Every structure is written in C-alpha cells, then in structure tokens.
Amino acid sequence: PQNRSLYEAVGGEETFRRIVARFYAEVARDEVLRPLYPGEDLGPAEDKLRWFLMQYWGGPHTYGERRGHPRLRMRHAPFKIGPIERDAWLRCMRIAVDEERLPEPYRTQLWQYLEMAAHSLMNSLE
Template sequence: MSVGAGPVADEGQSFFDAVGGHPTFARIVVRFYEGVRDDDILRPMYPEHDMEGAVQRLTMFLEQYWGGPGTYSEQRGHPRLRMRHQPFHVNPEARDRWILHMRAAVSEAGLAPLHTATLMDYLERAAHSMVNTFDETPRP
C-alpha cells in the first residue's frame, strides 16, 4: 500500500474501520469546519458558542453512519437530518458551499480513491436532500 492511499477494506470490515476509524472522521470534520469558519454563506448557520458541538455531532453522525460506534443515536436519537436542518436557510448556494468544503476535507484525508468516491457520493446526495428553499435571501 502506498503512503496516503488509505486502508483497504477486508471482507466484512466496516467502512468506518477500513478508512481508519475515529481519527480519520475527526480529521475530516475538523478540516470541514475550518472551511465553514471563513465562509460568508455557511458561517451564520453555526453559532460561535456551539462550533465545537457541531464538530462533535457531525463526527458522531458520520462515524455511526459508516459502521462505527452508535454514540450519535445514544445521545441524540434518530438523526432526522431534514428535520434538524429545517430551521436553516439551505438553498442551492449553501448546499454547494457545504459540498465544496466537505470535498476539500475529504480530499485531504488521504483515503483510497474508492473510499473517497464512496464517501463523497453519500455526502453529496445528503447535501442535495437538505435543500429546503430556493430563495436567495436567508430567513430572518
């Protein structure tokens, strides 16, 4: 295996384990939020006092989704992603910015190409499903 190629999944191994477990997902999420902090469209959706909470929640969610610990559901119940994002102004521009920052974070994680493609396929589909308005102006 070459450096930066990422782990190769053994049969029966979860995606979570195949990509390196918690350290990999934590690294992706921290890098993602570094992009969000400087983004004029996304930043207003994340209160400063809760940025660390946002990092923890997204990390737990992604880990659980990909076969890691069930901590997200234990602490927060069913994900209900669309319901949880309904209060936010998620228009196509916000979606595209979210994907942009997530793509940068995933590309820097050093995953195997198949793992990168698999993860980004899910993340892009999830981002598209969060769009809840086509209005350009954020809600008051």
C-alpha cells in the first residue's frame, strides 16, 4: 500500500537494529568518530540512534518517550562536526545501509535523508 510507512516496508525494528549495529561497528574502529563518543560503551548511543530512526520513519515513538524532542542540532553542539566528521559518519552509514540491500525506492529515500541530516548537523567549517 502507498501509505505504509518506510519503517514497516523495510522490515521494521529488526532491519533498523541491523543497520544501526553495523554503523556502530564501523564507528568503533573509525579514528575520526570514535574519540567523539563519551565513554567505553557505544551501546547507549546505538540505542538512541536506532530509536530515533525508527520513530522518524513511522515506527514506535520510543525515542520521544525516552529522550523527548530530538533537538539534534543542540544535542550535537558539544561535538565538533566539520566536513571530515560528516564524511566519516556518512562513510560508516553507507556501509551499514548498503549491506542491508533494501529494495528501491526505500534505499534511496533512506540514504537521501541521512545525507541531508548529516549535512545539516555540521557546526564547523573545518
């Protein structure tokens, strides 16, 4: 059906769980991104990104229930995000999304959103 959410169309929570887990496996060994994350455990960051993306694409509102309004620009303000960090983030996410082999048009829709979001969270020109 035309108005089924992307969340449902791509397979729901399990699909988002795999994408975000794969993304953080890349972050864990990325020398640009890893130092930005507070603490030893990337688990909490993984949970928040998974909840956020599930909610954004029409799934359950777990993110809002646990974290409130996203305010993503404000929440990223403590981290310097210039072109290098943005590109590193997108490189990790590209691997995660590609491995999922989502059908079109969902793959392109998801990817265009992630690119736009990563550009919009830049807060430094260098």
